[in-house]
Every structure is written in structure tokens, then in C-alpha cells.
Amino acid sequence: MRDPEDTGAGSVGGDSSGYGNAEERKWNRLRELLLSEEEQRLTRLEQDPPKVEGLASVLPEAVRHSEKQTEELANALRPTIEQGLLRSARQNPDDLAEAIYPVLGPAIRRSIRATLQASLQSMNVALENSFSPRGVRWRMEAWRTGRPFGEVVLLNSLEYRVEQIYWIHRETGLLLQQATSDSPAASDPELVSGMLAAIGEFVRDSFQGAEEGELEQIEVSGFRVLVAQGPNSSLAALVRGVPPEQLSEDMHAALETLHRRYAEELDGFEGDVDGFAPAQRDLAGLLGEQAKERGKGGPAGRILVGVAALLLLTWLGFWWAGHRTETRRADALERLSQTPGYWVDGSAESDHWRILRDPVSTPIEAVLGPDREKLDVRFDVSEFQSLDPALRARRVAERLDLPPTVHWSWFGDTLVLSGEASEAWIAAKLPLARALPGAHAVDASALVSTERQAVETRLAALDGLMLPFGNQVAVLDPARPEIPARLAALRDLDHQVAALGGWLQVRLQSVPGREEPWERNLLSRRLEAVRSALYDAGLLCTIAEPLPLGEPGGPAAPDPMVRLELRALLPERP
């Protein structure tokens, strides 16, 4: 290329070569004047192409400029970028996953939330027609809080408590930080996090292959360990009960926050955990619990709770009253069955008891006391005779109206009576004694009649009574005082014997005096005299045949007399 200055100088200096050349020079001159600057820039570009640094400084501006003008650049770059991403995803998926992890979680959660909301809507419809006190209460809660009814149902159906949260470095399994509730389930978080990491590695190695198998949940006797995995660390929550899906979402959200905030520290982790201490606040936010039945509620809820409580109290009252009645009945049954002379057919649950009672046993009212009326039981009482020893004894005493002088005892089934009793008592009670239940026989041989005893005594005293006569006299001398006394004693005895239903038998024997000549006639007349005197005295006794008279020369009394031999003829004892 020519130098324009040189060219110009040459042109001004004149040209003798002809018109054509002159025209061409003019055009050239004009071209130089108009385009020399661009020509010089092109020459510089050809000689010294722009450096990468220079291009880098103008490229962003150029791209922005291009985007404003047209979409050509985006269209041009799209295949290249897609290829690059695909290649990166195939060759180095870890880096790509790590790079998009912070955005991946929220996106997935948003998607899940949308799906869940749709599900909740379906559940809403399904529950629309359900009507129960709990449903009404939950509906009121949904109305009050503005939440969908299905969500309220889900919330009220869950019950859990997050007791511990571990933030664990993924590669080493070391505990970065932890948050603990008041009553932690595990004692040493460092060991637990180590074992969780080991188990996680075991699961990953054993079940799913190198990368895909991730430990998400462990169940250990009432506890669940929920695990949220991140690229460099994981969160583990020890939960008692059934946690909601929301907890897992919260854990992932917290893990993403921690990854964002501690990205550098996690990358260069060398075991120093003090730098992660501020994360405790984030972890503590995940602790908490969800009660199955929330205490909070609106007025309607409180009314429902009140009504429920009232119903419960009423039911408890009925139950308690029934329970008390049954307890009283059981106690009464126990007391009756323990009392001699009772047999009860009934139970604590029944209100009609059939009772067999021995009349001599303790009265029902005395056994049951004032509880009798509270039992609310109808008694159907019949009598029976118990063979209980105590009752047999009581029955003997009551039925026989035993006087204190009579003693009794049982000899096997034989009632043995002894002692002394009036003839009337014996006559009246002995047949009753024989009719006593359990008394197969009555032995009254040792039982003495008081009246018979008295007769025997008096009889013994009067037997051989003498009525004196004077010598050669066949008439009783009324002046002799002993004669009326003896006759009176005889009369009394006769009355006693008659009272017993018997009669007195008297046999007479005339005995002559020692100095008196023996005369049969005289002796006979004396017997007649005594017989007559006895008759006159009103004695109802039987005068038996006189005894043979004494033989002449036989023993004789100092004074002549008539001797009375007495015998009481009594009826047999019943």
C-alpha cells in the first residue's frame, strides 16, 4: 500500500502520462480522503489481531448488546451450552449435583408441595361429608386459622417429638454440631453420628450401588432417625413418634442453608468444629414436638371439649355409682356367706337374690347394717334349718326355753339333757327336743323332774308312817297332836301325786302294842278306823288291801298302832 502523503505530493506536482491516469488518480485521491482511516484500522488489525484480554473486556458488553438487538446470539450459543452441560453431567456428575444442590432442594420441595396441595384438596372433598364431633372441631379450627381442612386433619393426626438433631460431616462421619431437647434419647451424639455414618456407608455399599443408595430413615424401637443428605454433610433427627413430611422438608431446607453459609468451612474441614457453633441455632429450630390433640381451640372447640368432659364425667359418675353398688353388693354377699345360717343365690350384678335363712341366725338387717337399703336388691327369703353347730346350740336354747337348771350337750346326733326341770317343762319341751333338726335322738335319762323329785323325797319321809292307838282302843285319839299333822302331811303328798297325774297307794298294817293282848278283831277295827280317818281327811289315795296282821307272839311295837306303807303310782314320763 502506498503512503497517502507521498501519493498526494506526487499528484499535486503534475502528471504528464495522460487523462485516464489522471482520472484514476483523482478517484484514488478521493478514496484516500474518505476511507483512509478505516483502511489504516484494517491494516492494524491484519498486522496485530486483537488479544484475548481485549476481547474479554468487550465480550460481556457485546453479549448484552446482542441480547438487546436480537436473539441470534442465544440461538447460536444454545447447542454449545447444551453440549457442555451434557458432557459435564456425564463426566463429572458430582460437581454438577453439588453446584445445583442449593436450587434443587427448593425446586423439588415446591413441586412436592404443589402435589401435596392437590392431594389435600382431594382429601378435603373426601372428608366434606364426614360429620363427627372431632370433624366439627377440626373444621372449626380450619375455619379459624384459614387453613385447608385436610391440612388440619393431617396435623391433628400426627404425633411426634424431635429429640435430637445431628449435623454430620459426610466424609468423616464426624459430628459438626448438634441440638438436644430436654430429654435426649441417645447419650453420646459423637458415637451416634459415627455409627449413623458407618451404617449409611454400609447401606450405600450393600444395597444400591456406590452413589444412589442413601440412608433416609432408621426405625429403632419407638424412635425414627430421619436423615437428610447433602453433598458435604447430612442432618439426622432422632424423632419419637411419627413425624410429618414437613419435618423432612424443614431438615432439607436447614441443610441447604447450612451448606450455603458454611460452604468453605465444609470444603476445608479438618476436624475443628468450633467454627460451626453458630449453626446450633438453626439446628435447635428443628427441635420440637407435635401433640396429637392440640389444647388450643376456639370457643366452639371449648364448648365441644366441655360437653365431652361433661359426658365423660356423667359416664364416670354412672360408672362409679354402678361400681359402688356392685362393690356394696359384693361386700354384702361376702358378709352373708360368712354368716352361719345363710345361703345366697345372687351376684353383685343382679338385683334379685334368693336367700335361705335359718330363723335362729342373725337377722339380715344386723348382718348388712345400713347398707341394706343401698344395695338396690330385692330379697326373696326362705327359711331353712342349718346344721351349723353354733346355730344348733342357739336353736336348742331358743326352742326349748331352757331353764338354768337344765344342761344339754350333743353326743353325736343325740341331744343329751340333764339336770332338773319342772314336770310341765319336761312334758312340753321334750317332744320339741325330739323334733329339733339334727337331733336324731334325745337322751333325757339324766333329766330329773322337780315335782317327782319332791314326791320321792316326801314319800321317802312319810313311808312307814305310824298312827298311834291307846291300849285296847280301836279309835284314833284326835287329842293326840301328831295324828292331825301326819294326816295333813299325807294329804299334801296325795295332792302332789295327784298333780303329777298319779295316785297315792296306801297299805295299812295294824301292829299290836307290846303289853297288849293280841286280838285279831281289835286290830281289824283299828285298820278300819285309819281307813275312815284317811277318807275323812279327803285323801284321794287308794287304800290297798291291808297287810297281813302280825302273828301272835311276833314282834310288837311299844304302843299299839297302824303302820302306813306308801307308794306313789305315777304316769310314765313322756
Next chain:
Amino acid sequence: MIRKKVCLLGSYAVGKTSLVRRFVYSEFSDRYHTTVGVKVDKKELVVNGHELHLVLWDLYGEDRWQEVRASYLRGAAGALVVVDATRLETLEVARGLSERLRAGDANAKVHLVLNKIDLEGEFAVPLDEWRARLDWAPVHLASAKTGSGVEEAFAALGQDLLAGRP
């Protein structure tokens, strides 16, 4: 506070678990060995004024049928590789495990423990020869049975793990 993952490695029956038992109180059941293949324990040390928590991964013993999972070695800052002084074959297992650990992390600290030194009459080779053969890492003579040298071995590893820290 500094936490470090430390693995207990070695052939079967060299006394790894016994060393850990001697060193710490084991909380987890030994059944983990047969199920997961690892049992985690912890020992707290103070090294150069630093509170150091060693989280000990007591791995099952390696033999010809069962190889230690590489994933269990991942993230270990160091290891105590245990050799049974009465069994020469445990030496090669220890060497192989040390190499695998360092292959995963070249900076991992390896310390060798020649265990069962109380059985001096039953040594596979004389002690000097043991020392000569155990030449790829610091060696500690120990007996889990008597407790001799156990604390020292763990303390030396702890020192090594914090080497370079102020």
C-alpha cells in the same frame, strides 16, 4: 474442639477391639461388627492444649475372604494399624491396609501397633526383626492384655494428627 476420625485396622484377631476396649469404654455392642462391620467408639484427649476427640472406627479384621470396605476408610485422618507379634502373616495385611488408607488420602497418619508383646516367647520373629520389617510408619509396642503401651500409641497418633497446629 477438634474431632478426628481414626480407624483401627489390621488382620483378624490381632487385638484391635481389645486395644479400643483398653483405651476407651465401649458403648456400642460388638454385634455391630458382625452386622455393619464397624463399631464406633470415642476417646477424648488433650494434645498441646487442644481438646481432641478421637472417633475410633473399629473395623472388622481383614482376611482372605473379607476385605475392609474402602468407604469405611474415607475421611479418616489417621489409623492405628495393628500387627500381631505372634503371627507374621498379619504384617502383610497391615502393609496392604496402610497403603489403601494412604491411597485414599496421602496425608492420613498411619501408626503401627505391634500388639501382644506380653507373649514374648511366642513371637513369630525376634523383636529387632519386627522393628526392621515395620519400617513404613512409627511403631508402638503394646499389649492390650496388660495395657502396656496402649495409651502411648493413641497419644502419639493424636500428637501426629495435630502436628503443625499452634
